[in-house]
Amino acid sequence: MAKWFETHLPKIVLAPSFIAILIFVYGFIAWTAWVSLTRSRLLPRYEIEGFIQYDRLFASPRWDTAMNNLYIFGALFIGVSMILGLILAILLDQQIRVEGAIRTIYLYPMALSMIVTGTAWKWILNPGLGLEAMVKGWGYENFTFDWLVNPDMAIYTVVLAAIWQSSGFVMALFLAGLRSVDTEIIRAAQIDGIPTWRVYVSIIIPSMAPIFLSAFIVLAHLAIKAFDLVIALTGGGPGYATDLPATYMYAMAFSRGDIGQAAASAMIMMLVVFAIVVPYLYSELRARND
Amino acid sequence: MTDVSATPAPAATSERPRGRSFGKIALRWLLYIVLGLFALYYLMPLFVMLTTSLKSLEEIRTGDLLSLPRELTFDAWRTAWSEACTGIQCEGVKPYFWNSVMLAVPAVLISTLLGAMNGYVIAQWRFPGANIIFALMLFGCFIPFQVVLLPMARMLGLMGIAGTIPGLIFVHVIYGLGFTTLFFRNYYVTIPVELVKAAKVDGAGFVRIFFAIFLPLSIPIIVVSVIWQFTQIWNDFLFGVSFSQAGTQPVTVALNNIVNSTTGVKEYNVDMAAAIIAALPTLLVYIVAGKYFIRGLTAGSVKG
Structure with a gap:
């Protein structure tokens, strides 16, 4: 008995976590998938009715806005964060004296809660007393910067705050990548008289392809999950102008009492994440096992 | 964290023609200025939060976003910690x-x-x-x-x-x-x-x-x-x-x-x-x- 216990102890130790993950991740995903196929409203029902919730979802103008916002937000947030992160990393890679301090400053927003970031930017972008009022106070009476309360522009304030929060992190990723490039090749190129910018464009950046992919995955993942920032910055408004899939799901689940819609929208969010993460994880795990 | 010895030694640059080294120095300055501006960009929201929290409401209404508080007051901190209302309750954070x-x-x-x-x-x-x-x-x-x-x-x-x-x-x-x-x-x-x-x-x-x-x-x-x-x-x-x-x-x-x-x-x-x-x-x-x-x-x- 004691012998059996000792040989199986590793499995016994791992079992609770594994069972928990099976139930609370995979079981729960199955539950949500099931409920998304029913007529559930305030309370879950379990008779499968087909894809009615998805039909309702795709017919909903609010969901349409949420998905459009996700495209705009995702594209700009990922694109600008990557470009800005790469530029900052290259600038910081030039043997800067106070590199440690600068890096600390660039990266600290990542330690903040999105709610704090949202609160800060909500105050800065507030037209009455924030940036707009300040520039007006300098004598530019016609200056307007009302994105926060303008339904057509409000989603860009979310982009602005999100880039502020995450670009330093992308910088850190790229900087680590730049440092891991073989210095021998760079030195050889420099001896051959190749200008620095060409060394970056032709040698260093192409060799960092895996890091671009990692940064993309992390940022895409952040974009799809974006919830707190919208809640704190715009509350999804004006109207539904800055709704994202995550805020739509939350509204359906906890304030509208529409469990079917909440489940269907959560499933779509998960499919989007799957489409991005599964190929990545698969290649990672394969590369590790080889 | 910075390796000071890694910065180019002056001896190495003095071998180069004068004009080139002037251009290099200018470029270096530009680099530091750009990095500094980005540092200000990342610090700005924290600065604004801190100064705003130390101003009175009156000063917030009349002053501007980036100005330092004329008169430091910690009232807002006291209110935030133990009196601010989160809905019906007013016990602060x-x-x-x-x-x-x-x-x-x-x-x-x-x-x-x-x-x-x-x-x-x-x-x-x-x-x-x-x-x-x-x-x-x-x-x-x-x-x-x-x-x-x-x-x-x-x-x-x-x-x-x-x-x-x-x-x-x-x-x-x-x-x-x-x-x-x-x-x-x-x-x-x-x-x-x-x-x-x-x-x-x-x-x-x-x-x-x-x-x-x-x-x-x-x-x-x-x-x-x-x-x-x-x-x-x-x-x-x-x-x-x-x-x-x-x-x-x-x-x-x-x-x-x-x-x-x-x-x-x-x-x-x-x-x-x-x-x-x-x-x-x-x-x-x-x-x-x-x-x-x-x-x-x-x-x-x-x-x-």
Whole structure:
């Protein structure tokens, strides 16, 4: 008995976590998938009715806005964060004296809660007393910067705050990548008289392809999950102008009492994440096992 | 952290023609100016939060965003800490701050300990299927939590811990396991399996090898895991807002309620003070142990 216990102890130790993950991740995903196929409203029902919730979802103008916002937000947030992160990393890679301090400053927003970031930017972008009022106070009476309360522009304030929060992190990723490039090749190129910018464009950046992919995955993942920032910055408004899939799901689940819609929208969010993460994880795990 | 000796020595540049070196110096200045401007951009919101929190409402209305307070006042901080209204209650962020502490500390410790043991088993006591289990756990890190919100709300109800701090601890432990296991598995996988074999020959068992050999070796990765989990849990809003009720809300939820409460005069200075209070613990951790924070951030995303 004691012998059996000792040989199986590793499995016994791992079992609770594994069972928990099976139930609370995979079981729960199955539950949500099931409920998304029913007529559930305030309370879950379990008779499968087909894809009615998805039909309702795709017919909903609010969901349409949420998905459009996700495209705009995702594209700009990922694109600008990557470009800005790469530029900052290259600038910081030039043997800067106070590199440690600068890096600390660039990266600290990542330690903040999105709610704090949202609160800060909500105050800065507030037209009455924030940036707009300040520039007006300098004598530019016609200056307007009302994105926060303008339904057509409000989603860009979310982009602005999100880039502020995450670009330093992308910088850190790229900087680590730049440092891991073989210095021998760079030195050889420099001896051959190749200008620095060409060394970056032709040698260093192409060799960092895996890091671009990692940064993309992390940022895409952040974009799809974006919830707190919208809640704190715009509350999804004006109207539904800055709704994202995550805020739509939350509204359906906890304030509208529409469990079917909440489940269907959560499933779509998960499919989007799957489409991005599964190929990545698969290649990672394969590369590790080889 | 900067290697001062790595900066180009003046002797090397003086060999070059005069014009070139002038251009180089100008370029260098430009580089520092650009880097400095970006530093100001990242610091600006923190600066604005801090100065706004130290101004009176009167000064906020008449002054501008970037000006320093003419008269320092800590009233907003006092109000934010113990008087500001989060809906109907007006006790400031203080009780919610302690909720977050009482929730984060056990959740961080439990998930780190479980992650360490899981990583130890997966990396050092390989058995058929261990890699599949690891892949399944890893995948759990990436799901959007919206997909588990509804069933979890019901499950917490069934377990009798809905709307309680133990309920939130439970949720954070479960969904933190993937990451903590990943940290420790990747750390332990670099330790040669011969170590375990040798210890077994000497008669040490599974438990003793873990506590006597592996845990003492793991200080750096424990720090990474604790910091990562603490930052995640302290900054969490989605679970906090979904699974708490009046009285058990974490500080992020309370902050959002203070800022978005529609009753009475909008006190921006109080909002900013409350935001800084909510941010202080993770900011402090970042300043004290930034290196480990970055390692945690990059552990899941950089290969190798």
